[in-house]
Amino acid sequence: MDLGKPYYLSESEKFPLLAALITRAESCILAGSLDRLTSECRDEFDMLLNSNELQAIVTESLRSVAGGGASHPAWLSKTAEEWVIVDTKDYSLRLAAHKPRQNPLLHSLNFNCLVGNLSGPVYRIDVYKLPSGIAVDEFKAGIKAQPGPGITLSKGQFCELNASSDIPRITLSMPVLTLTLYPKAYAPIVWCFDKDTMMSVMATASHDSPVRRQAGAAMLQHILRSEDVPVQASLQTLSELTRDDSHFVRWAAIQGLCAIDLEFAEPYLIHARMDRHPAVAEAAGRAIDLHLKQEGKGF
């Protein structure tokens, strides 16, 4: 058995329920229904969760390791007790060992997901909700999460969680194996709540990609302010980033443009005053007041 690759993905006859879930997920993506992946894959997810297929793969893999095979199959995480069963650019299916631990913050979700209890014992998820009417991408501190339904998951049971509304409080008394399926359609941001007061206290990015673009924009800003190097290509890059999906990347790009060449940045800054995200629009308004109006430009 080649443990360098997920061998089980090419053995659909041996693992038909896993293959069925993958087929369903792929067809969902081909149909352009990434946002419906969790709802459309429920039946296949349920059947896999209640089958013996994943346990068979784990047991086979351990047998291979005990027999002197590769000690670290590539599909196992190198940083956590997690098996990345399937991972494509569009979706991911993972099995992870979760242990009881104290975290002072609760988080909204990075993505919609199906979460299933593969191993038992039973555990409870209290699903708090973002208040209705709240724009998910516009973080505000001091917003109180609303109590929602309590879900009890026994072995073989699963639930669907929604990134636009759900804040799960998971109560574990024992370690448990959870199976998770999620589309890589990320929430704009992740809201963090104080566990005791359930008030929102901060927000984080929902994935690394925009954070890297933000860091890149900051690098350009700081390097080009201190170095005598051509700026044209960087102005082009930052101009493109002013149209990024993530508001914090757009603002980092505006800051970069302003720091490098205020005259070039002027139309972008003015446009940002009308940005769809109020934080960017407000910041742009303040920057215009500070830098452009003082120069006597009429706005």
Add this chain to the structure above:
Amino acid sequence: MATSLYPAVQGTATVGELIAYSRQHVRYGDYDSILDASDILSALANDRELLVNAINSTLAEIDDYAGDNMGVSSQSIILHSDPMFKVRANVWRKPVARAGSMLHDSNLYSYHYAHNHNFELLTVGYLGSGYWTEIHECRPDKIQGYIGEKVELRYLEKTSLPRGKVIHFRACEDVHTQLPCNEFSISLNLLVVPPYEKLSDQYSFDVAESRISGVITSPDIGCMSLLSFVALLQAKEAYDSVERIAFSSAHWRLRNAALEVAGILAPGEKGALWKRAELDKDPAIRRAARAWLDSGDCAAG
């Protein structure tokens, strides 16, 4: 000890030239060969358009799925990655309070977090006055690697990484505690990584208590995961494999986990397993066995 240098290099080098040089001359664990790479790493840092060009050519395409992020912070730009050598640029910022705490930013930049690396790290300050770091050294050959283990840590120095300075952090031996920079800074890193099967554990340390406080990464984590999975699944059909690992020549931590899992899968065998382990040639296994045999678990089991 960790070595600091100020190479007086005038010219520039490319990432390709650094990698070609490293493949020919640099070897994991050979400190002289790594220090000799300081000049070409400095030459790379002399290219003041290096990161600008790299960012402009890739920024719009950076993708979590396609990128080999090596588990590094989102504040890093990967310039090269192959199994043995990696080159990356790291951003360092002053932490700011979020939700009334500096914890989030401190975690992001690993500030105030004493740890060693299980790879050789040659780093050069590229921009700004750089981060501060307190460096201790330990003796990896004297470490068993369990949490709470008393470790002799010898203080070496507190230093910073301003533009142009090169520091070599030795794999496993140097324990460093990053402290916040005073201004936005960037460092360039050359990582020299051993083959995966030869990778050592990476630890965090409680410097004040001179103890290991955590195992950050371990080459055994994959197998440890499989053991956790079979234990939680109560996969009794895996018992033979688990027992085989328990009495193999694998790392004591893995064998210890296998002993515990074997006891979960076959509670009736628990006493016999630990009695056999008491005679093991590995002192860490003998210590774990004695701990179990002396405990109430033994009497109950």
